[in-house]
Amino acid sequence: MLCLGIESSCDETSAAVVDSDRNILSHIIYSQIPDHQKYGGVVPELAARAHILAIDEVVRKTLADAGKTINDIDVIAATAGPGLIGGVLVGWEFAVGLSQATNKPLVAVNHLEGHALVPRLTNNVEFPYLLVLASGGHTQILLARGVADYEIIGQTLDDSAGEAFDKVAKMLGLGYPGGPIVDARAGLGNPTAFKFPRPLCDKPGCDFSFSGIKTSVRTQVTNNKERIANESFINDICASFQAAVVDCIINRLQNALRNDRVKAANPGALVVAGGVAKNSAIREAMEKMALEAGLAYAAPPLNLCTDNGAMIAWAGIENYRLGRMVKEPVAPRPRWPLTEL
Numbered sequence: 001m002l003c004l005g006i007e008s009s010c011d012e013t014s015a016a017v018v019d020s021d022r023n024i025l026s027h028i029i030y031s032q033i034p035d036h037q038k039y040g041g042v043v044p045e046l047a048a049r050a051h052i053l054a055i056d057e058v059v060r061k062t063l064a065d066a067g068k069t070i071n072d073i074d075v076i077a078a079t080a081g082p083g084l085i086g087g088v089l090v091g092w093e094f095a096v097g098l099s100q101a102t103n104k105p106l107v108a109v110n111h112l113e114g115h116a117l118v119p120r121l122t123n124n125v126e127f128p129y130l131l132v133l134a135s136g137g138h139t140q141i142l143l144a145r146g147v148a149d150y151e152i153i154g155q156t157l158d159d160s161a162g163e164a165f166d167k168v169a170k171m172l173g174l175g176y177p178g179g180p181i182v183d184a185r186a187g188l189g190n191p192t193a194f195k196f197p198r199p200l201c202d203k204p205g206c207d208f209s210f211s212g213i214k215t216s217v218r219t220q221v222t223n224n225k226e227r228i229a230n231e232s233f234i235n236d237i238c239a240s241f242q243a244a245v246v247d248c249i250i251n252r253l254q255n256a257l258r259n260d261r262v263k264a265a266n267p268g269a270l271v272v273a274g275g276v277a278k279n280s281a282i283r284e285a286m287e288k289m290a291l292e293a294g295l296a297y298a299a300p301p302l303n304l305c306t307d308n309g310a311m312i313a314w315a316g317i318e319n320y321r322l323g324r325m326v327k328e329p330v331a332p333r334p335r336w337p338l339t340e341l
């Protein structure tokens with residue numbers, strides 16, 4: 001079975017052809033980062049227009065790269081939310097048009113489920129698994145029981161992890177998107193140079209709070225204005241900030257493993273997904289934790305952590321297999337929690 005997947009919920013216009021044997025036949029990710037960089041973040045209206053300009057070419061080239069035509073495709077899948085609604089509309093309506101013109105089945109993919117299921121495409125992870133889904137818009141610990149069946153075990157009470165990385169980068173004048181830059185600079189710094197807080201870490205439960213760490217970084221930066229041009233100061237801030245985020249994720253996961261519902265479900269693997277799953281320190285710490293807990297560990301390859309069409313195509317296949325295609329017109333949704341599938 002061949003699925004064409006389309007993603008347009010943020011600043012990547014992406015499409016992929018994926019088959020049900022877990023092969024990615026072709027994959028194009030057209031990033032708009034250069035369009036948004038000068039504004040220090042994604043500008044929704046610019047993103048929507050850039051998607052309109054790119055989508056036709058991205059889909060045509062994806063099919064051509066796979067050596068296929070639209071007639072060879074069995075099912076079409078596109079992100080129908082959550083995300084920046086202008087962009088979601090572009091990809092979703094494009095997919096609706098293709099599906100109607102070709103009479104092919106259509107799956108409305110939840111973008112978060114795309115992130116959540118991609119480790120099954122790349123690592124063949126079996127349900128149930130304990131998942132840290134950390135992106136620019138969300139940070140959650142989820143019990144993935146099955147397709148369309150997720151339980152939130154913990155989530156951020158304020159900023160997402162990606163947002164915290166991006167804001168810290170902005171304070172330090174490091175550019176956008178901040179996560180990869182902070183990650184790289186952290187590798188050059190001393191993680192114990194600054195003692196940033198670990199919010200909620202002495203508390204029961206599995207929720208996160210990242211805004212306090214960010215505020216504490218801001219205080220250090222404000223108090224050390226004369227050192228902001230100093231490379232080692234920046235590297236140390238990045239390393240110390242990243243260490244605080246990693247400690248919070250691991251502490252919350254330790255509680256999650258003690259959670260009664262998680263214990264009853266007995267997940268076989270610890271999995272990380274979403275853009276922040278690219279982070280080297282988070283990957284390393286979670287792998288170590290999984291080993292200690294006797295769990296398998298999986299993280300998608302780096303290019304499938306941030307937004308991409310292959311994860312949407314795969315989620316399309318998984319949902320289609322269960323008969324979860326669109327049966328009547330649906331409107332895309334800016335907000336669409338994983339618990340409302």
Ligand code: KG4
Nearest residue numbers: 135136137162179180183275276279306307
């Ligand atoms: O999943 P994603 O591509 O988009 C959303 O669905 O939000 O995630 C983007 C986020 C951005 O905040 C970016 O800074 C962050 O992922 N990110 C990272 C790294 N690479 C990307 N955060 C930390 N370390 C990284 N290496």
Ligand code: ZN
Nearest residue numbers: 135275306307
């Ligand atoms: Zn995403």
